[in-house]
Each structure stands twice: as C-alpha cells, then as structure tokens.
C-alpha cells in the first residue's frame with residue numbers, strides 16, 4: 001500500500017448511492033405492480049436491516065441470510081439453476 | 091501490466107476477446123472444463139470437447155502470444171446422470187498426459203445433490219490416482235454456502251489430498267474463510283451480476299490476505315467480462331496498492347498455483 005491514504009468515500013460513494021436508490025425503486029416497482037408476495041422479496045427485506053448494523057461483516061451476514069442453511073445433500077433437484085434466495089420448497 | 095487469466099471458458103469467446111486479453115497484458119489463460127449451456131447427450135460430446143481444449147484452443151491462444159492450459163472433468167451440472175458421468179470419467183485418463191492439462195476441474199457441486207456429491211468424490215479419487223491437482227467450482231447464489239461446506243468436507247475427508255494443490259473457486263465473503271482456513275487456495279470470480287465486483291474482491295484481499303488467492307473473470311457464454319481482472323487491478327491501484335502487490339495477486343499467485351504442475355511454463 002502506498003503512503004498516501006486513499007479517500008474510499010470519494011471512490012465508492014456514487015456507486016453505493018445508485019445501488020441504494022435502485023433497491024428503493026425496485027421495492028416501489030414491485031409494490032406498484034402487486035408483486036411483493038415472493039420469497040425472494042421477503043429474503044431481501046430480511047437482509048436489509050444489516051445495512052444499518054454498526055458491526056463489520058455486513059456483506060458476509062447478508063450473504064448468509066440469502067443462503068440455504070440446510071446441511072445434508074438433497075436426494076434430487078428438479079432444477080439446475082439458482083434464484084438468489086432459498087426457495088421455501090427446497 | 092502482466093497478468094494471468096486463471097479461469098476462462100475461451101471456447102465460448104470470440105477471437106476478438108483473445109486480442110483484448112493480449113492487449114491488456116494477459117500472458118496465459120487457464121480453461122477448466124465446464125457446462126456448455128446445455129446438457130450433452132453422450133460421452134462422445136465430452137471427447138470432442140476435451141480435444142477442443144487440449145488441441146485446438148491452445149493454437150488459437152498462441153496466435154495472440156497467450157499460453158493456454160486446461161483442466162478436465164464432467165461438470166457438476168451434468169453429474170446428476172451418474173451413468174453418463176462415469177463414462178466421461180473413464181475417458182479423462184486418455185487426455186491427462188496432454189501438454190496443456192494441469193489437473194481435474196472444475197469439479198464440485200451445483201444443487202448439492204447426492205449424485206453430484208458421489209461424482210465429486212469419484213473425481214477426487216481420479217485426481218489422487220493420477221497425481222493431479224484439483225480446481226473446484228462452488229455452487230451459485232443460495233446454494234454456495236452449503237455446497238462449499240460439503241466440498242471442503244469431501245476434500246478434507248480424503249487422506250491423500252494436499253490442500254495446497256487444490257483451488258476452490260468462486261468464493262465470496264461468507265465462504266472465503268471456510269476455504270482459506272483449511273489451507274486450500276481460494277479463487278474470486280468477478281462477474282457483473284453475481285459472484286463479486288472488483289470492489290468486493292479487493293475488500294476480500296484486505297480481509298483474508300493476498301496469499302493463496304487468485305482473481306478471475308470466469309468469462310463464458312453468459313453475462314461475464316473477459317477484462318474483469320485488469321479492471322480489478324485498476325481498483326487496487328485506485329486504492330493505493332503498488333505495482334508489486336498487484337503483480338503478486340494477478341500474476342505471481344496464479345503462476346505459483348499452476349506452476350505446481352511442471353507442465354506449466356510461461357513462454
């Protein structure tokens with residue numbers, strides 16, 4: 001690392017700002033179109049309080065909240081892909 | 091700047107991408123065997139694919155002064171069919187001696203099923219039997235945490251596995267410590283829509299250190315950016331990291347891991 005301290009707020013603020021506004025607009029949009037009743041939206045909302053946490057490790061905790069917490073291999077899977085939050089049917 | 095792209099599916103990329111990689115300073119690409127975007131009907135499809143990545147792709151890369159290396163396996167998405175998977179496993183030894191083959195990969199899990207785990211264990215045994223290194227794919231999104239734990243257990247439970255010869259790829263903030271603390275190498279994949287951004291990849295270097303890690307674009311037929319490694323290097327530079335730090339992460343580290351196989355020689 002060089003001696004001069006980089007201003008990480010200068011470097012990351014605009015990027016964080018647009019992502020935050022995008023989340024707010026996404027929630028408005030699905031509200032407006034009555035599509036809030038979805039397990040992925042519930043998972044997203046459950047993770048949002050982590051943004052206000054004062055403890056480091058927010059990114060890892062958000063990822064954990066959006067993860068399947070079971071531990072045994074499943075007997076089979078009807079799908080090949082993933083959706084970003086654990087499905088209630090899984 | 092010089093760098094190595096340690097995870098790229100060049101069979102799905104254009105020749106223009108090779109030009110872009112070369113102009114950005116790429117000296118070598120590492121191509122693990124993967125899912126083609128559709129399930130192949132028979133082991134013959136894999137035979138042809140293995141010929142493509144051992145014979146044809148190195149020639150295409152050489153036109154841009156880029157060395158090409160590859161890894162062999164049936165990927166976890168197609169491992170659900172254990173009969174097909176075992177047929178593919180049986181043809182891999184025919185290719186292991188090829189000049190550009192560095193090991194077995196990218197093996198791993200996709201939906202964390204019993205069949206996938208069974209075939210993962212058979213791949214691990216194949217690697218042990220042929221004294222090969224291993225490159226591991228961890229599952230996507232919600233399946234990554236559970237899959238990473240199952241993979242780490244499968245590898246750790248095998249008495250002949252040396253973790254320093256295994257890289258577990260696509261780690262994120264919640265899985266990186268599970269991998270690094272067990273002595274495995276960890277790969278960070280820079281994707282525009284999932285996995286990690288350049289900002290988060292550099293955060294993880296700050297959190298977990300810059301030993302035994304590499305960064306890759308995992309560029310393939312999906313939404314991916316073949317120039318994401320040089321973009322992460324720019325992020326490091328913006329944060330104040332110097333040339334020697336960047337060189338270690340994007341060049342020396344992948345060279346150290348891949349160089350454990352004597353076939354890896356940078357021209």
Ligand SMILES: [Zn+2]
Pocket residue numbers: 097099122124196227308
């Ligand atoms: Zn891949």
